[in-house]
Amino acid sequence: MSAFVIQTKNLTKTYKKQAAVKNVNLEIQKGDIYGFLGPNGAGKTTTIRMLLGLIQPTRGSIELFGKELKKNKMDILRRTGSLVEYPSYYGHLSAVENLEAIRRITGGPVARIAEVLDIVQLTKDAKRAVKGYSLGMKQRLGIAAALLNNPELLILDEPTNGLDPSGIQEIRELIKNMPRQFGITVLVSSHLLSEVEQMAEKVGIIREGELVFQGRMEELVSKASSGFRLAVSEPEEAMGRVLDMGLDGRIKGQLLELGPLTDAQIAKLVRHLVEQQHDIYRVEEKRKSLEDIFMQMVGEGSAS
Amino acid sequence: MMLRALSSDWLKIRGKGIWFLAALGPLGLVAMQGLNFGLRYDYLMKQYAADPWGGLLQNILSFVPIALFLGCTLICSLMANVEHQLSSWKQLLALPISRTAVYSAKFTLAVIILLVSCLLLSAGTAGLGLVLQLERSEMPIADVLRIGVAPFIASLPLLALQLWLSLTTKNQGLPVAIGLTVSVLSVFSYKLHDAIPLKWPLLAYTGPGALQVIAGGAILGACIVGLGLIHFNRRDVD
Structure with a gap:
């Protein structure tokens, strides 16, 4: 078993001859908060969707927890929580019902729903229909959903997109605590360096589908x-x-x-x-x- | 796995008006015939004097194919929309559950909902007959059940097709347009060749070869579910 929680080799995705992601070699170690940076349209979301098995890579390999994604998809997804871009939710259901819909699929105890709602501080609004939530609350519900199955790896795609400064702050604190409190490895993507800088220890920068930098945050900060x-x-x-x-x-x-x-x-x-x-x-x-x-x-x- | 997804779907369609629609269809059909027989009671009773129950069933039957096709179209589209609306596919399919389980759960749920609808039609037909003071002892129970179930099984190919289209296209305009066209065409389906599936819901009740038609519907339905499943499994989720 390799030391990396996420390792991709020459990961490539081509749409109609145009490469959205080109030969990306991600290396993320256990306990890292890894900031995945790049401007909009650089290939962050495409990469993350490939990591979650939502889209098929054109070329290259993906290993999570030292196992090949293709062959161990169920096992890997069981250990992974994710929030891809804007949160997905069922607006007509309450927060509890939304989480229950997921829990029915993943299994796990009903009590965990109250726990994750508490972590993201939604307990008070848990019984209201989600369509009436603010964007920040929906985003927090998305994180609660990602945490529901006690994941070892959390993949968050632009979790602070569209939030106001206090919302950004809340989410950032939440993410920062993950490795410390729960021993979770976190991959978090963003198009803003300033946002990731305050929580990530390692960063990867993707531009036009290519990984142009991967290393410790200090290295990047010294370049900046x-x-x-x-x-x-x-x-x-x-x-x-x-x-x-x-x-x-x-x-x-x-x-x-x-x-x-x-x-x-x-x-x-x-x-x-x-x-x-x-x-x-x-x-x-x-x-x-x-x-x-x-x-x-x-x-x-x-x-x- | 499939049962877990089914139980989750069961929760998700709550409050979406799907069950309301499932009840409205058959009850509407029955109410329409209630009106028909209520207004022309004496005339129709004279016409069907030899077999009043048969007359009632025949009148109901003429609207069963269009109702079934409309039901398949709308139920599939509404169910798919629960996931499409806020792009919940990416969340659902990143959960530790196979796409096969997700897809079969949706199909199973659609079958359950429509089956409930069809059984309501049978019950409603029986009820209407009694309200119209047809002889209770003469009620052809087998036919009353058959009118609910047989056309439904024969329309499984369309249900499978509609589910496939609805689940894999975000814009529900296309599957709904196709479904509506098929529904309208079904009014003239008695003129079609027996081999065309559009006619099957009718043939499954009236014959000739009712059993073969029912079997054919089940088999063709299963084949289309299979094809949809293969496509759904390979698809990229945006």
């Missing part, structure tokens, strides 16, 4: 950083000290603009300036948007 801006007292003098330390930079207005620095470098610099009696008002990191990083990565890809 394009430098620092410091607001200090006596900027000209401070700039001299920066140059003395062997760092690159220039003055722009009252600010010092520096290139990308490691955590250790920036700490050392700040300490040095403080020791030299400079007041430090602000240390800002200049960051590129996700789209910029995509462009950068794709640029690198075609250069090599």
Whole structure:
């Protein structure tokens, strides 16, 4: 058995000669929160649908829990919970009835329905018809449905899409707790880096069907950083000290603009300036948007 | 597995008006004949003096094929719509249950609903006969049951086809249009060749070869279910 909960090899899906997903090799370890990033239409949902056996790959292999999906589909799906894009629900039924409709298929105790409703904080509204729910509540119901069967792996496709900031916050907290509280591995997709950044330890970036980056979040964050801006007292003098330390930079207005620095470098610099009696008002990191990083990565890809 | 899916479907169609429709069809048919016989009671009683029950059954029968075809079309479409409406397929089919079980559960449920409908027709026919003061002792119980069940079995091919179309196309316009066309055509089905399935609901009751027609309906129905199942299993779910 391999160490990966999800492993795909050269996963490809072609629609009418156009490849929606090209040679994707995902590697997700047990206990990870894996952020699956990409702009709309990049192939995230197609990949996720293939992982759940909803659509057939044109080429390549998928292994979940170290077993081939095709041959062990029932066993794998029994250990997996999912929410694909917008939540699916039966509007005329209440939250409890919606979950009961799923429970009748998956088996499991009736008491679990109350448990998952409690986890997503819907207990109060459990008896109302779902069509009257807010989008955030429907999304939470979708997560409750995904959790119903005590999954070891949770696959969430754009779980915060269309939510307001407080809804996003709620879902994020919910997801962050999954590995800690329940030992669940989570794959969560999004088109916003900022959203995934706060919960995922590992990320994969897909662009036009190709996985252009896969690695730890810190690696990506360091790529996203394009430098620092410091607001200090006596900027000209401070700039001299920066140059003395062997760092690159220039003055722009009252600010010092520096290139990308490691955590250790920036700490050392700040300490040095403080020791030299400079007041430090602000240390800002200049960051590129996700789209910029995509462009950068794709640029690198075609250069090599 | 299939029973689990069936029990889940049972819950899902709650409050969708499907059971209401299933009751409305046969009761409407019976009410229509009630009106027919009520308005022209003396004339019709004279005409069917030799066999009043037979006359009633014959009048009911003429509307059974169209009612059955309409029923198959609407029940399948309503059932499929429960899943199509909010794209619940992706959630349902990502559950640990085989597509075969999901599909057969839907077919079984459609059969159960329509069977209830057909038995209501038999019961309603018997009731109407008694209300019209036909002789209770002369009631041809076998025929009364046959009028509910035989045409239904003979229309299984259409039920299977409608279910297949409804479950696999998101836009219900197409399956409903096909179903309606078939229903309207069924009014003229007595003019068709015996080999054409549209005529089977009629033949299954009147003959000739009623038993063969019923068997044919069951077999052809099973074949279409099989084909639909193969397609449904291979389909990509969007």
